[in-house]
Amino acid sequence: MRLIWDTLPALAQDIALLIVLLLPALLTGVLVLRGYAPWPLLRGFFGRFRWSAALFVLLIAISTGMGIGLLAQERGLRRGTAQAADKFDLIVAAPGSELTALFASVFLQPSDMGLVSGAAYAEIAGHEQVSIAAPLAFGDSYGAAPVVGTTAEFLRHLSEGQIEGRLWQDHAEAVVGALVALETGARFTPAHGVGDAADPEAHGGGHADEEGEDHDEGDHGEESHDHDHGGTITVVGRMAPTGTPWDRAILIPVEFVWEVHGLANGHAPDREAQIGPPFDPEYFPGTPAVVIRAQELWANYALRSEFTRDGETMAFFPGAVLSGLYRVMGDVRQAMSLMALVTQGLVAASVLTGLFILTRLFRRQIALLRALGAPRRFVFATVWAFSAVLLLAGSLLGLGVGWGAAEVLSRIVSARTDIAISALPGWTELHLLAGFVTLAMLLSLLPAAVVLRQPVVDGLRS
Amino acid sequence: MSLPLHVADLRLRSPRGRLLLDLPALSATPGALIGIRGASGAGKTTLLYALAGLLDRAEGSVRWGDTELLSLGSEGRARFRARNIGMIFQDFMLFEELGALDNASLTALFRPRSERPALRARARARLEALGLTDAERRVTSFSGGERQRVAIARAMAAEAPVLLADEPTASLDRANADRLIDDLVALVRTQGTTLIAVSHDPALLDRMDRVLTIEGGALAADEVPACA
Numbered sequence: 001m002r003l004i005w006d007t008l009p010a011l012a013q014d015i016a017l018l019i020v021l022l023l024p025a026l027l028t029g030v031l032v033l034r035g036y037a038p039w040p041l042l043r044g045f046f047g048r049f050r051w052s053a054a055l056f057v058l059l060i061a062i063s064t065g066m067g068i069g070l071l072a073q074e075r076g077l078r079r080g081t082a083q084a085a086d087k088f089d090l091i092v093a094a095p096g097s098e099l100t101a102l103f104a105s106v107f108l109q110p111s112d113m114g115l116v117s118g119a120a121y122a123e124i125a126g127h128e129q130v131s132i133a134a135p136l137a138f139g140d141s142y143g144a145a146p147v148v149g150t151t152a153e154f155l156r157h158l159s160e161g162q163i164e165g166r167l168w169q170d171h172a173e174a175v176v177g178a179l180v181a182l183e184t185g186a187r188f189t190p191a192h193g194v195g196d197a198a199d200p201e202a203h204g205g206g207h208a209d210e211e212g213e214d215h216d217e218g219d220h221g222e223e224s225h226d227h228d229h230g231g232t233i234t235v236v237g238r239m240a241p242t243g244t245p246w247d248r249a250i251l252i253p254v255e256f257v258w259e260v261h262g263l264a265n266g267h268a269p270d271r272e273a274q275i276g277p278p279f280d281p282e283y284f285p286g287t288p289a290v291v292i293r294a295q296e297l298w299a300n301y302a303l304r305s306e307f308t309r310d311g312e313t314m315a316f317f318p319g320a321v322l323s324g325l326y327r328v329m330g331d332v333r334q335a336m337s338l339m340a341l342v343t344q345g346l347v348a349a350s351v352l353t354g355l356f357i358l359t360r361l362f363r364r365q366i367a368l369l370r371a372l373g374a375p376r377r378f379v380f381a382t383v384w385a386f387s388a389v390l391l392l393a394g395s396l397l398g399l400g401v402g403w404g405a406a407e408v409l410s411r412i413v414s415a416r417t418d419i420a421i422s423a424l425p426g427w428t429e430l431h432l433l434a435g436f437v438t439l440a441m442l443l444s445l446l447p448a449a450v451v452l453r454q455p456v457v458d459g460l461r462s
Numbered sequence: 463m464s465l466p467l468h469v470a471d472l473r474l475r476s477p478r479g480r481l482l483l484d485l486p487a488l489s490a491t492p493g494a495l496i497g498i499r500g501a502s503g504a505g506k507t508t509l510l511y512a513l514a515g516l517l518d519r520a521e522g523s524v525r526w527g528d529t530e531l532l533s534l535g536s537e538g539r540a541r542f543r544a545r546n547i548g549m550i551f552q553d554f555m556l557f558e559e560l561g562a563l564d565n566a567s568l569t570a571l572f573r574p575r576s577e578r579p580a581l582r583a584r585a586r587a588r589l590e591a592l593g594l595t596d597a598e599r600r601v602t603s604f605s606g607g608e609r610q611r612v613a614i615a616r617a618m619a620a621e622a623p624v625l626l627a628d629e630p631t632a633s634l635d636r637a638n639a640d641r642l643i644d645d646l647v648a649l650v651r652t653q654g655t656t657l658i659a660v661s662h663d664p665a666l667l668d669r670m671d672r673v674l675t676i677e678g679g680a681l682a683a684d685e686v687p688a689c690a
Contacts, residue, residue, distance in 0.1 A: 038571055040564045047559025368555045369572075371516060372616075373544025376537055378572040456516050460551070 014427040021434035025441040029388060032445075038382040041369075045386050049361055053390060056354055060394025063347040064436060065401025067340035068429040072406040074336060076423025077413060078326055081107075084244040084419050085318040087158050090292040090300050092116060092124055092307045098316045099325070105136055105289045106318050107417070108146045108245045113138075118284025120313050124292060125277060127306070129299035132157055133277070135287035137257040140190040145180050147190040147250045149257030151276045154291060158239070158246060165237030171256045171265070171275060174233045177249045178241040179418070186235045190250070190260070231260050243420025258285050337432075344436045348443055351394075355387050355447040366451050367459020380448045387444035395437050402429060464492030464527070465546060465623045465656065471522035472512055474679075483508050483520070483679040490672075492623065493654045495647065497661055497670035497687075505679035506660040510626050513658060514547055515539035526624065544569060548617030548655075552629035554609040556601050556616075562589055562608075563597035566615040573620075585619035592645050607638030614646055618653065625650060627659040631666055640665060 005013065046053055085106045093101040094114025103109040116124075116135075125133035134154030140147040152167045155175055163175060165184045176182050233252055241247055253275050255265040263285035267274045292315075294300045300317065307315035359366075369379055406423040414421050469488035476482055483505050490496055498506045512520045515531040516539075524531040529542055543549075556565045567585035570578040589597050592611040601609055610630060617625055630646065631639035647669045650657045659666060667673050668687045675683035 035575070036572065040560060041557070041568070041571060044557035044559045044564075048557070364555070365557065368551075369568075370540060371514065371543070371549055372569050373540045373542075373547070374569075374572045375540060375544075455518065457511055460511075460516075460555075 014431075017431055018427070018434050021431055021438055023438075025388075025438040028384075028441055028445070032377075032381050032384050032448075036378050036381045038378065038385055041382055042386055042389065045362055045365070045382075046389075049358065052358055052361065056351065056358070056390045057394040057397060059354075060347060060351060060391060060440075061397035061401050063343060064395055064398030064433060065405055067343055067432065068398065068402025068425050069405025069409060069423075070336060071340060071429055071432065072402065072423045072425045073409040073413070073421075074332075075426065075428070076406065076410055076421040077419075080243070080414075080417075080419040080421040081322060081325075082319070085322055087242075087244075088291055088318045089294065090303055090315060091318055092120075092290045092292060092313050092315045093288060095311060095314045098314065098321045101289055101314075101316070102318050102321045104138060105291065106244075107419070108138070108148065108249055110138070110146075113288040115286030115288060116290055116313055117286055118279065118281035120307075121279065121284055121287065121290060122281040124290055124303075124307060125279070127303065129295050129303060130292055131295050132291070132293035134291045135254050135279075136289045136291060137254045137287055140192055140257060140260070142182075142188050142190045142250055145177070145182075145248050145250050147174075147252060147257070148246075149252055149254035150291075151254060153276070155239070155251050157293060158242065160240075162240035163237045164240070165235075168236055168253055168275065171253050171259065171273075172233050173236045174250050174252045175237040175239060176235055176251070177239055177247040179247040180238075180250055182235045182250070184235050184238060187232050188235075189231045190233065190252075192261075241420075245418035248418050254287070261285075340432060344432065344439075348436065348440045351387075351391065351440055352443045352446065355390075355444055356450065358386075359383055359447045359451050363451075363454055363459045364462050366454065367456045367462070370456045371460060376452050380452060383448040383451050384441075384444060387447065388441055391437060391440045391444065395433055399425060399429075399433060464654070465529075466490065466492055466527060467513070467624075467656070468525040469513070469523065470525075472509075472524060473521045474508060474512060474517055474519060475521075481679060483512060485509065485522075485681055488674075488681065490656060490658070492656055493651075494672065495650065495657045495659075495670045497659055497667040497673040498676060499660075499662060499667060499673060500676035500682075504676045506676050507628055508679070509676060510628055510658065510660050514543060514549060514626050544572070544620070546622050546624055548620060548622040548625045550610070550613050550617050550625065550627040550630045552632045554606075554613045554633070556609055556612055558602045559600065561598045561600050562594055562604070562612045562615075565601055565612050566597075566619055568616055569620050581619055584621065585615055588615035588618050588649075591615075591649065605638070606634050607642055610634060610642055611645065614642075614649070618649065618655070621653070622655070624656045624658070627657065627661075629661055629663075630659060631661065631663045639663060643669060 008016065088106050091101060091105050094116055096114055100111050101113060104111045104113055121133070121135060124130060132153050134151045137149030138146065155167065165175070168175060182188060233256065255267070255275060258265045264283040265272055266279040266284050268280045268283055292303060294303055304315040304317065307313050366379055366383070402425050406425060410421040410423040413419070467488070467490040469485055472483060472485040473481065474483040498509060500506045508517070511517050513524060515524065515534065518536065520532055522532065526546060531539060531542060534542065563582070563586055566589055567582040570581040573581055586597055589612065592615055594608060594611055594615070601612055604612065610633070631642055634642060643666050659670070661667055670687060673685050673687055674681055
């Protein structure tokens with residue numbers, strides 16, 4: 001049996017599980033309603049108790065919807081973060097926290113990190129299995145956008161070559177992420193630091209000029225350069241959306257970052273106008289992180305081993321660090337799933353209690369039916385069908401509420417993290433809902449049974 | 463189908479043992495119109511419910527034709543009522559959100575599928591006979607008299623040989639009550655239905671063949687009305 005199950009495609013397994021979960025409710029419905037069609041009577045009940053019924057449906061919809069929305073959101077967040085790290089095969093950073101380096105490199109979260117030296121970088125870049133070794137230089141910003149120094153080949157790798165405009169050809173040119181509010185041709189001066197700690201004057205300005213007029217503020221610190229551009233950068237291109245925090249980043253040649261901080265720009269003085277690798281180790285001021293793409297997939301493991309060196313560098317797979325994080329989140333997810341299940345159980349119990357109360361409301365009508373000769377099974381079927389319709393309506397509405405909740409949460413999280421999150425309810429949520437529907441429908445047999453125990457005469461006189 | 467009634471030693475006690483109903487004997491021929499009167503709390507409605515088999519704790523014998531009602535379980539009594547007893551209540555007890563026809567043919571919902579169309583057709587015919595031609599109209603828009611007509615149509619749609627009515631005119635004004643009495647009596651006479659009606663309304667009781675007076679749960683008088 002297990003073997004047959006394992007050979008089924010995932011979709012078939014999901015559909016089969018959904019059917020299995022719904023089957024008890026369906027069979028109960030068929031058995032309870034067999035031979036009867038109490039629909040006009042149900043119409044009467046729903047008409048008479050419309051507000052109570054609507055309140056029930058709403059209660060079920062909101063509670064199931066919140067559970068569905070949260071679970072879908074958690075899955076969407078995992079997918080979104082995994083997708084954001086997709087272009088970062090291997091990262092080498094100065095020894096420290098992998099998580100900090102991951103957040104800084106992939107998610108562009110401000111953090112203090114040590115620097116990878118020029119010698120270490122040269123060794124990485126010169127390795128025969130390395131196809132891209134891109135230094136990342138953080139720490140500057142323009143408005144809310146982090147300004148990141150890197151190389152053109154990393155930019156091409158990140159954007160998969162989809163750039164509107166062109167790549168930089170000068171140290172003082174930038175390519176902006178898809179969501180950065182700077183047009184091609186706009187000029188700006190980055191601030192030193194990020195967020196509230198940013199110092200707009202440190203690099204000589206901090207403002208943009210959409211007209212593209214010249215500025216001459218700022219100097220580059222202790223060292224002078226022939227290509228002094230006054231700390232002002234011109235936007236020359238825009239990346240296609242990547243669904244990652246890099247969509248809000250401004251990418252500039254790493255040389256410019258070093259220059260504005262008064263450091264050597266990675267190249268010997270006779271080649272200081274050069275953009276991109278190779279860099280001269282003696283003139284390489286250090287970089288917080290190096291993103292590596294290997295020639296072959298297997299080589300990543302060898303590179304990780306090779307560049308994990310005590311006191312010098314640490315190499316890690318962002319995917320592996322995220323997996324570790326997901327394991328922690330997995331516990332949270334399990335807790336959330338358990339909470340969702342407990343919540344559904346509590347809702348089912350509340351619904352059950354509510355149905356007991358609600359059936360008291362139509363005690364008189366039930367007594368009338370019995371007085372007119374209705375069999376117990378008909379009365380039972382009518383009361384159960386009433387509950388079943390409420391539960392089904394609430395659950396279907398809950399799916400919509402869950403969808404909406406996931407969508408709203410996705411937008412909020414996306415806006416705060418810049419990670420594209422698509423959190424549509426999936427099979428897991430449908431299975432949860434199906435389980436809830438079946439459980440609740442089985443539980444609602446109880447109030448239907450209890451109604452039959454009420455004395456007819458008491459009902460008629462009530 | 464005609465069902466003579468024979469009641470013997472019918473007793474009902476409250477859970478505390480107080481005697482609520484004590485009827486040593488009562489008989490009725492098929493098609494008879496019997497009124498029951500008495501002061502409030504005298505046991506009129508209790509007697510009516512006992513005759514319908516609605517009281518679980520009733521003792522003695524209530525025999526309709528060959529059926530000893532009190533020997534049946536609650537499900538057996540419900541089955542008997544569905545075939546043989548129509549009931550009318552003081553406050554109509556209709557499903558307000560449904561139309562007149564849906565109310566009048568309510569019992570079709572728990573009849574075998576093959577019987578449903580015929581019962582629905584009879585319900586429509588009874589409504590028309592009682593002057594209600596707009597059968598689809600929701601009963602919320604009906605007057606009290608019209609609602610009680612719908613209730614009568616419901617009670618008679620199954621062609622039950624016995625009709626038990628509890629204060630059928632109590633919620634109506636005089637004019638409506640008189641019209642309803644005319645229609646009800648005419649209908650049961652035409653159908654040959656046995657009618658047992660609890661009422662304080664002299665206009666209804668005067669049209670009965672017999673009037674029973676109940677006092678303290680016991681039969682105090684069994685009379686033929688003066689104008690019968």
